[in-house]
Amino acid sequence: MRLFRMIGFYVAVAKGILHLLIYLSKKCRKLLVAVLAAIVAVYILFGFWLATLSTITGLVYVVYNFCDYLLYNPNDPLDSRTNIMSPVSYNLSFESLFITTEDKVRINAVLIKRPDNEYDKCPTMIYFHGNAGNIGHRLQNCYELYHEIGCNILLVEYRGYGLSNGYPSESGLYKDAVAALDYLLERPDIDQNKIVVFGRSLGAAVAIDLAKNGKHCQNIAAIIIENTFTSLPDIARTLFNCRLIRMIPNWFYKNQYNSLMKISSVVIPCLFVSGLNDELVPSSMMTSLFTLCSSQEKELHRLDGTHNFTWRCPNYYAILRTFLAKIMPEHKVMIAANTTTTTSNSATIGYQHTMNYTNLMVTNVHQLPQPLSAHQSLSPEQRQPSNQTLISFDDNDCKSFADHNTIEI
Template identity: 45%
Template sequence: MTCINIDEEKLLSSSASPESNPDFLVIRIIGRIVLSVLKQCWALSSTMFITICIFYWIFGGISAFVLLCFSAAGIVYRAGDQLLYYPEIPPNSRIFVPAPNTVDLPFENIFIKSMDSTKLHAYFIPQPQANQCATILFFHGNAGNVGHRLPNVKGLYKHLQANLLMVEYRGYGLSEGTPSESGLYKDAQAALNYLFNRDDIDHRRIIVFGRSLGGAVAIDLASRTCNSDRIACLLIENSFTSIPDMAIQILPWKGLRYLPIWFHKNKFQSKRKVTSIQCPAVFISGLSDQLVPPTMMLDIYTHCGSERKLLLQIPNGDHNGTWTRQGYYAQLERSIHDVCSDRILHQQQVQHLSVHTV
């Protein structure tokens, strides 16, 4: 079993729309499960139905019921990716990817080979003197493509004076392949490796940024031993502790909390992984987030193993629009300076910081 973590392009409608009602959200999730079974698993479903009938005829109702439960679990497990990844929302997201020059940003249109040779599409947006500033590796959420994040990226480019690499996960935008948890982790590692293969940027000043689903991808990347000295700062915004935790949060079925972890195809266990992170980290939490409870961001921050970490709480920030709130970029810039000025700005050691609130 799994659930969706709906990001910017999945929540384009206003708060007054039916989608903002939890009951309608549950109906949509259930409907997507049914459609996934019909579209993706019809052959398996038909086979299981025939097998169940045979079991019922030979062994009786109990055996058939047990087989039915296993079959349903298997079908839902196989449909897990359909419930989490939305690369085709909004429509034409796999065909048209807005370019940075549409918001007056310079860019290089590049393609990167992932760790399994899957070709990934990316935009590199350089500052005039690219080797004299930090570089942000930007991981997007679970819907749309990198072009839909350009207004936010323009703000990061302008206010943080940093280069940016925006990479599209496999199966998103113009990238090849199909989304999967392990695949996204490979894509993130390939993007970081790409930055270290460039000779026109400062490798000591690479910042990894992830929002929502991208936050889970960024945490996995930063938790890997091979990257412990490669990431100068980690920025996580409105992300979750794990997909099983999100399933419990979104779906009103009390039995979900008793399901074993292996029942979920996608896990993204950020709360467990964040304990091994040692690099400076800033956790940005919109306190008006109606999708991912702000308590999850607090939980991730609390369990983070870094001695230089900071929780930046924005009272009126929602899941998709925290970055649009007044003072966001100024507070983010100051937070980065506070937690890692020794690695990003002045090469000075700073003490561990507690919660910082806008």
């Protein structure tokens, strides 16, 4: 019996390596060819054993750097580095900017501005997007945030994405976030007491790192976290549910994005928005982050949304408005005056007309449920990982988002 288990294990490992090589041959062909050429050269010059050692070392090197190719997708879609939609397409006033980070990398950003009589009084949201595409793919969402929340929006393009220079990395993205915040703090025409940080998926991990830093969190009024993971090793084991991936220790991952370790250092007001139908990130990960967050003003809302399109759920913007009105009471009148009908149209994507919140009730879309507050404790059932419903978008559901139909984390 033990022999059969050993054989099964080695077969699984062989399959994993084969799938990895096939993927690498498509995704990073030059790197794979270089490693194979080096192995052949070592074999010819020094013999079998050194070639074997070189093969193992080469595979370790390839797998270690493989994380970058899998995680960062600035060329998905293929024209994402050159074809960036302008806010002009949505009749939004904006400034196109280039910000220099502390390590001298020039990153692109777009500041979408409210009218002159509101611009210096309303909140400014720093928007960190997911791992694929560019800031232009988020303009539909930003258009609705602009009208529903009544805020300025600084869309940040990570290094190696869109028109930004450099190459993406975990430490690099953190520096991009710091540079974006520092840029706003240097502008006298921005209300520096109303800076809100928003992050979705990978962007939420970047936002958490920015908010946990004592030096920077004092300049952030609130943070909004949407559909993010506890750490990259955790989500890798979830997405690639095989024994080989589970055997890889955490320290071997080149990118960590360990939000679970950092979230306890976040003390500013924090809103968590979780899509129960997220096909990539289990909602239990968002629950874990909410539980460990040290903020005394935190809320967790669960909507029937998917990973990329929870923002299309009914009441999504009402939740954000209500949360920000608590944090900034003086802004309450302004956001009420600028509310449009975009929320009522969000059901056209095909979501259910009911929403589940904290396993307590099912409510009608026209009723805004009470969130799970910082002073409420989670029941044992809420602490357990929830079963995730895997769904796929129908072409008709996504026809208005043809430029943003890639899956991202």
